[in-house]
Amino acid sequence: MPAQNFKHALFCAVITLIIAYPILGLNLEAQGINVTLTGADTFTIVSVFLAAVVVFLFQLFRDNIMGSLQGALSGLSSGSQKEPMAENKRAKIESWVLTGIVVLALFWPFFVSRGAVDLATLVLIYVMLALGLNVVVGLAGLLDLGYVAFYAVGAYTFALLSQYTGISFWVSLPLGALLAALFGLVLGFPVLRLRGDYLAIVTLGFGEIIRILLNNWTSLTGGPNGIGGIPDPTLFGMEFGRRVKEEGNTSFHETFGIAYSGEHKVIFLYLIALVLAVFTALVIRRFMRMPVGRAWEALREDEIAARSLGLSRTAVKLSAFTIGAFFAGFAGTVFASKQGFISPESFVFLESAIILAIVVLGGMGSQIGVVLAAIAVTILPELAREFSEYRMLVFGAAMVLMMVWRPQGLMPMRRIHIELNKQD
Amino acid sequence: MLVLENVHTHYGKIEALHGVSVEVNKGEIVSLIGANGAGKTTLLMTVCGTPQATSGRVILEGRDITHEPTSQIMRSGIAIVPEGRRIFSGLTVEENLHMGGFFNTKAEIRKSQDHVYELFPRLKERESQRAGTMSGGEQQMLAIGRALMSKPRMIILDEPSLGLAPIVIKQIFEIIGHLRDEGITVFLVEQNAHQALNLADRGYVLETGKIRLHDTGKNLLANPEVQNAYLGG
Ligand SMILES: Nc1ncnc2c1ncn2[C@@H]1O[C@H](COP(=O)(O)OP(=O)(O)O)[C@@H](O)[C@H]1O
Numbered sequence: 001m002p003a004q005n006f007k008h009a010l011f012c013a014v015i016t017l018i019i020a021y022p023i024l025g026l027n028l029e030a031q032g033i034n035v036t037l038t039g040a041d042t043f044t045i046v047s048v049f050l051a052a053v054v055v056f057l058f059q060l061f062r063d064n065i066m067g068s069l070q071g072a073l074s075g076l077s078s079g080s081q082k083e084p085m086a087e088n089k090r091a092k093i094e095s096w097v098l099t100g101i102v103v104l105a106l107f108w109p110f111f112v113s114r115g116a117v118d119l120a121t122l123v124l125i126y127v128m129l130a131l132g133l134n135v136v137v138g139l140a141g142l143l144d145l146g147y148v149a150f151y152a153v154g155a156y157t158f159a160l161l162s163q164y165t166g167i168s169f170w171v172s173l174p175l176g177a178l179l180a181a182l183f184g185l186v187l188g189f190p191v192l193r194l195r196g197d198y199l200a201i202v203t204l205g206f207g208e209i210i211r212i213l214l215n216n217w218t219s220l221t222g223g224p225n226g227i228g229g230i231p232d233p234t235l236f237g238m239e240f241g242r243r244v245k246e247e248g249n250t251s252f253h254e255t256f257g258i259a260y261s262g263e264h265k266v267i268f269l270y271l272i273a274l275v276l277a278v279f280t281a282l283v284i285r286r287f288m289r290m291p292v293g294r295a296w297e298a299l300r301e302d303e304i305a306a307r308s309l310g311l312s313r314t315a316v317k318l319s320a321f322t323i324g325a326f327f328a329g330f331a332g333t334v335f336a337s338k339q340g341f342i343s344p345e346s347f348v349f350l351e352s353a354i355i356l357a358i359v360v361l362g363g364m365g366s367q368i369g370v371v372l373a374a375i376a377v378t379i380l381p382e383l384a385r386e387f388s389e390y391r392m393l394v395f396g397a398a399m400v401l402m403m404v405w406r407p408q409g410l411m412p413m414r415r416i417h418i419e420l421n422k423q424d
Numbered sequence: 425m426l427v428l429e430n431v432h433t434h435y436g437k438i439e440a441l442h443g444v445s446v447e448v449n450k451g452e453i454v455s456l457i458g459a460n461g462a463g464k465t466t467l468l469m470t471v472c473g474t475p476q477a478t479s480g481r482v483i484l485e486g487r488d489i490t491h492e493p494t495s496q497i498m499r500s501g502i503a504i505v506p507e508g509r510r511i512f513s514g515l516t517v518e519e520n521l522h523m524g525g526f527f528n529t530k531a532e533i534r535k536s537q538d539h540v541y542e543l544f545p546r547l548k549e550r551e552s553q554r555a556g557t558m559s560g561g562e563q564q565m566l567a568i569g570r571a572l573m574s575k576p577r578m579i580i581l582d583e584p585s586l587g588l589a590p591i592v593i594k595q596i597f598e599i600i601g602h603l604r605d606e607g608i609t610v611f612l613v614e615q616n617a618h619q620a621l622n623l624a625d626r627g628y629v630l631e632t633g634k635i636r637l638h639d640t641g642k643n644l645l646a647n648p649e650v651q652n653a654y655l656g657g
């Protein structure tokens with residue numbers, strides 16, 4: 001057991017470094033038109049390493065620490081209800097930790113560079129996408145290789161609506177998501193009776209069809225030239241630009257009497273993405289606890305048994321597919337608003353592959369794992385810009401190594417259950 | 425309660441059932457015995473609608489269900505304990521049971537759950553355990569419990585004794601008898617002919633997709649043909 005603990009602890013410490021160092025230890029700084037990477041001061045770097053050491057030690061002696069903690073806890077409560085109490089406590093601690101992370105994430109952008117916040121927004125978009133795809137692939141077990149299509153539907157819905165009707169971000173957000181969900185429903189209906197590989201191929205084709213359609217329907221979508229001038233989100237009618245573009249809106253910096261800064265917009269977008277990502281996670285969590293979430297798992301585990309209980313295969317799969325598509329549409333709207341310009345280039349197959357990689361890397365079905373993987377997959381390539389030609393190579397190698405050494409993902413889904421007496 | 429009239433079922437071009445007629449009356453235990461590959465599972469699955477009969481009729485409580493989809497049939501007061509148990513091994517015992525009562529209200533689920541735990545106190549002890557980590561006997565109990573969660577009027581069991589220890593088999597058969605006493609109609613498929621016919625009101629013998637014999641359980645047990653072929657002389 002100690003040897004295993006040691007390996008596990010080492011792994012956790014390395015993960016801590018991989019995640020913490022890029023976020024805290026490196027800053028993207030704009031110098032003129034170039035973005036350069038600068039290292040943080042020694043204090044930060046030392047702290048990051050200290051944190052990794054703490055994680056290592058904690059994981060190494062986890063059993064002892066948790067054991068004595070639990071002993072102390074059960075000493076407080078009456079002995080008879082020990083198991084459920086521990087369970088409750090763990091769930092509580094977990095939710096506190098999660099809340100803590102979200103609170104940290106809320107304040108974090110005010111202390112870092114603009115480039116870092118921008119990158120973090122992208123990470124959050126990937127978190128949304130991966131959480132959505134996780135429902136389809138991780139929970140329902142449907143291999144969808146064309147997920148990016150729904151992302152594109154969300155993004156183009158906002159871009160087109162704003163261009164032709166001047167609709168705002170907030171109105172478009174639910175519309176884009178609903179339209180993407182509708183696409184999921186319509187596509188899913190005929191193809192979900194296909195199994196495994198066949199489903200993968202058909203969804204792959206669908207993803208490409210949407211992209212090619214966007215590319216060629218020049219009169220509507222502008223084809224490869226894309227659509228520009230997509231408006232930023234507003235905060236209760238306040239715009240974040242230097243000058244107000246829309247009649248009747250006010251501007252943020254004037255309302256609050258502060259100096260204009262481009263950073264406000266970036267931070268605001270980040271915060272929106274954060275709120276939406278948390279919203280996505282909570283909604284999907286809720287679904288997982290509802291009967292429909294169990295039905296996804298049941299159908300994935302044993303289709304014959306699930307059907308023998310009266311579950312309709314099509315209805316269950318379709319619900320997962322549609323919900324997944326809905327959140328892709330969500331993410332697409334945020335993406336369009338963040339970029340201000342979209343073109344079919346942004347929705348190539350590679351995107352589907354990256355989102356899928358995040359889900360697999362994160363450990364199918366687990367939400368925290370997905371968040372960690374989204375951070376790793378988005379940030380690492382940004383750091384290795386000099387090696388950009390080798391990016392896919394490194395990416396591929398990392399995936400292969402991962403599958404060999406840790407096929408269950410970074411944080412495999414741990415179902416909440418109590419281990420009863422281990423002795424029998 | 426359940427009537428099969430001259431049912432033919434195909435897997436692709438191969439015919440697995442060659443005109444089978446079976447009747448299960450309300451409140452009975454009817455056992456169907458037959459060798460491996462005789463078509464027992466095929467017959468049960470035809471009742472469930474996967475695969476569907478290519479000709480003939482399946483009638484459940486007076487309703488022709490021959491061409492209804494599985495999901496609809498399985499919501500009409502009939503439940504199956506499939507061959508090989510097929511519990512959801514990654515879900516807990518309780519979650520498995522809840523899947524069985526998927527279309528019932530919360531209050532109904534709670535009631536059926538209590539009832540199942542009464543029948544199988546073992547399951548109550550393992551409520552929060554992953555189903556896949558239980559012993560074969562416990563998994564079979566869970567499969568039966570899961571089927572009971574929808575409060576079926578009729579339950580179909582496909583070789584519930586398969587691969588279990590004799591003492592567990594005895595328990596399972598006791599429970600099946602108990603279900604009949606509760607008023608549930610039982611259609612039991614077994615290779616374990618002795619115990620199945622002993623318990624049954626009536627029995628059928630299936631041989632390569634055809635009903636070979638049909639009589640009361642007692643008479644079949646005494647039948648020299650059956651004794652030779654299924655009871656080891
Ligand atoms: N899914 C299937 N596809 C093709 N043939 C099948 C399938 N299932 C069963 N069979 C064939 O149908 C016949 C009856 O099988 P089955 O109903 O499983 O028998 P039993 O349950 O009595 O052992 C066998 O010859 C078997 O090979």
Ligand SMILES: [Mg+2]
Nearest residue numbers: 464465466507
């Ligand atoms: Mg069989």
